[in-house]
Amino acid sequence: MTVEKARMDSKKYKIIRLGAVCAGFLLVIVVCNIFLTIEAKKILKTAFAKEISQKTNGLYQLTFGAVEVNLLTAVAEVKNVKLQMDPKRFRELSTMDSLPPIYGSIDIQSVELEGVYLLFHNEKEHLEPRHIKINQLQVDIHDNPYTLNVEQIEFSPKDTLLEVKNLKYATNIPKGVFTEKDKNHASWMDIAVGDVRLQGVSVFQKMYAAERLQISDATFQNYKNQKIPIEHHDMPMVHDVIQRLPLKLAVRDLQVTNLNIIYEELAENGEMPGRITFNNMNAQATNFTNVPASIAQMNRLTVSGKLMNEGLIQATINLPVDSLYDCFTIVGTLGTMDAVALNAIIEPLAPLKINRGFIQGLDFNIEGNSVKADISMCLRYNDLGVKILFPIGGQNVDAGLLSSLVTGLIPQNYPLSNTECQVQAEYVRNALHSPFYYLWHIYFEGVKETAGFTPELQERVEWALSLKHEKK
Numbered sequence: 386m387t388v389e390k391a392r393m394d395s396k397k398y399k400i401i402r403l404g405a406v407c408a409g410f411l412l413v414i415v416v417c418n419i420f421l422t423i424e425a426k427k428i429l430k431t432a433f434a435k436e437i438s439q440k441t442n443g444l445y446q447l448t449f450g451a452v453e454v455n456l457l458t459a460v461a462e463v464k465n466v467k468l469q470m471d472p473k474r475f476r477e478l479s480t481m482d483s484l485p486p487i488y489g490s491i492d493i494q495s496v497e498l499e500g501v502y503l504l505f506h507n508e509k510e511h512l513e514p515r516h517i518k519i520n521q522l523q524v525d526i527h528d529n530p531y532t533l534n535v536e537q538i539e540f541s542p543k544d545t546l547l548e549v550k551n552l553k554y555a556t557n558i559p560k561g562v563f564t565e566k567d568k569n570h571a572s573w574m575d576i577a578v579g580d581v582r583l584q585g586v587s588v589f590q591k592m593y594a595a596e597r598l599q600i601s602d603a604t605f606q607n608y609k610n611q612k613i614p615i616e617h618h619d620m621p622m623v624h625d626v627i628q629r630l631p632l633k634l635a636v637r638d639l640q641v642t643n644l645n646i647i648y649e650e651l652a653e654n655g656e657m658p659g660r661i662t663f664n665n666m667n668a669q670a671t672n673f674t675n676v677p678a679s680i681a682q683m684n685r686l687t688v689s690g691k692l693m694n695e696g697l698i699q700a701t702i703n704l705p706v707d708s709l710y711d712c713f714t715i716v717g718t719l720g721t722m723d724a725v726a727l728n729a730i731i732e733p734l735a736p737l738k739i740n741r742g743f744i745q746g747l748d749f750n751i752e753g754n755s756v757k758a759d760i761s762m763c764l765r766y767n768d769l770g771v772k773i774l775f776p777i778g779g780q781n782v783d784a785g786l787l788s789s790l791v792t793g794l795i796p797q798n799y800p801l802s803n804t805e806c807q808v809q810a811e812y813v814r815n816a817l818h819s820p821f822y823y824l825w826h827i828y829f830e831g832v833k834e835t836a837g838f839t840p841e842l843q844e845r846v847e848w849a850l851s852l853k854h855e856k857k
Contacts, residue, residue: 443474444488466493487526494521516541530556530563531574549581560608560649572819575606585637592633592676597640604645607819611653619816622755622823624704624713627684633676641668644690648821652733659733661825663698666690677707688717693729696722696744711754719747724766730825742769751827757813758823762831763806769797799835810834 434447450465468491478484499516517540524533536551554576556563563573578600585596621629644666651658670686683703692698700717724742731737745765752759800806810830814823 437468442478442483444470444478444485446471461498463496463498464494466496467491489524489526489529492523492525493519496520515543530558532556545584545586547581547583547586550579552576552578552581560606561610563608563610572607572609574608576604578603579643592635594635595637597638598636598673600641600644602643603641604647606647607649607821608658609650609819609822610658611655612651620819622713623820624684624706625708625755627675627704628706628708630675635672635674635676636670637672639668639670639673639686641666644668646821648819648825650733650818650822655733657733660729661821662693664691664694666698674706677710680707680710682706682710692719692722693726695726696720696747711756713751713753715749715751717749719744719749721745724769730829738772740770740772742771743767749828749831753814753827755814755816757811758827760810760812760827760831762808762810762828762835763800764808764832764835765799765806767798769795769799771795808834 437445437447445468448465448467448469449463452461452463454461470488470490475484497518497520499518517538519538520536522533522535522538526533531554534553535549537549539548539550540546554574556573556575558573560573560575579602580599582599582601583595583597584599585594587594644663646663646666647660648662649658649660666688667690668686668688670684673684673686682705684706686702686704688698688700688702690698697720698717699720700715703714705712722744724739724744728739731739743766745767747765748763750761808831810827810833812823812827812830
């Protein structure tokens with residue numbers, strides 16, 4: 386019994402000792418967690434907050450809510466992070482006319498730091514995470530009706546990988562009344578991007594380079610109402626925007642998948658907005674940059690997708706890298722499609738409607754700049770039936786005999802022979818309109834030339850319609 390009792394006491398002692406060790410270990414973890422949390426808060430307050438205040442001339446203040454550190458998982462979480470302007474300092478800088486050109490506020494639901502450890506460098510402590518995750522980011526710009534929202538941003542410094550999920554740049558003001566409510570903005574827009582993935586990020590001589598940039602599931606919507614009088618400004622071309630980016634960029638492999646573009650414009654004398662869409666667009670480019678190595682350097686993009694969700698588009702686009710080289714080219718084809726689908730574009734631009742017809746194909750070659758563009762086009766179609774429209778009571782109706790006379794001059798099938806197909810046309814750009822407006826009108830000039838709807842014929846139609854209007 387004595388030996389058995391001794392064995393039992395020995396087991397109990399071992400269990401108690403193990404329990405004490407575990408308790409001690411847990412106590413150490415708790416103490417370390419408390420220490421790390423205190424240190425993390427101190428670093429955020431003394432390092433990040435102070436540095437942000439200094440670098441913004443005291444305009445911005447960094448605040449945050451709870452800070453949690455888990456030693457076992459090496460994860461730290463900072464909740465309710467806010468970057469806001471100091472009201473007093475804002476008034477001071479405003480009085481001195483020293484405010485930055487763009488300013489606003491940033492709200493972040495939480496920031497997760499994975500693989501966190503404290504690093505001592507030059508006798509200073511700072512956090513060194515292996516993975517950063519930002520959840521529910523919102524950016525509000527002062528005196529701007531748009532808000533930027535991002536569901537999640539993930540960054541892995543070691544893997545040089547940055548991923549942005551569900552980005553949205555939009556306003557709550559409906560597009561139909563946007564320019565009426567906000568006179569400072571010429572158009573309404575809505576940008577949504579499902580996923581942005583940047584790999585192999587590096588910085589060299591103030592240039593941000595990446596091995597690969599992938600943009601997926603994006604939708605860009607733009608609407609202009611020319612009926613509302615606003616102060617117009619010259620609109621930049623697409624390559625102008627790329628050239629003027631505040632960052633120097635160099636991407637070895639650029640890929641865009643499932644991009645949808647919707648452009649609408651209500652003309653000054655129009656009753657309904659014109660609408661052009663590019664659907665399910667994909668684009669690829671190699672060595673895409675805004676840092677020119679030579680004056681004639683081009684960014685070359687290979688693009689494919691659908692026009693009006695019907696005809697297959699395939700094109701090669703060359704955009705200048707250097708702002709001194711004002712030239713762009715677009716060479717491509719459009720596949721078969723129902724011509725009636727083009728009415729959404731044509732009717733608001735010309736007193737014309739397509740009743741029937743089938744496009745067999747389109748080959749085009751555009752060379753242009755910020756002033757004008759020349760297009761060489763071969764459009765093939767069958768059984769085209771159109772009619773001239775006359776506006777009555779806010780609606781476009783058939784112009785009757787005039788419609789029959791004019792449409793009789795437009796060939797129902799084109800080309801009439803295999804030798805005659807190519808036409809040439811020119812369009813002079815109105816810099817107050819967007820690049821999408823410019824691009825569509827370049828094509829429209831070629832289409833009118835193909836159909837025989839020359840400027841002289843258009844003038845006669847407009848003259849006849851004006852006479853008909855006077856009789857009414």
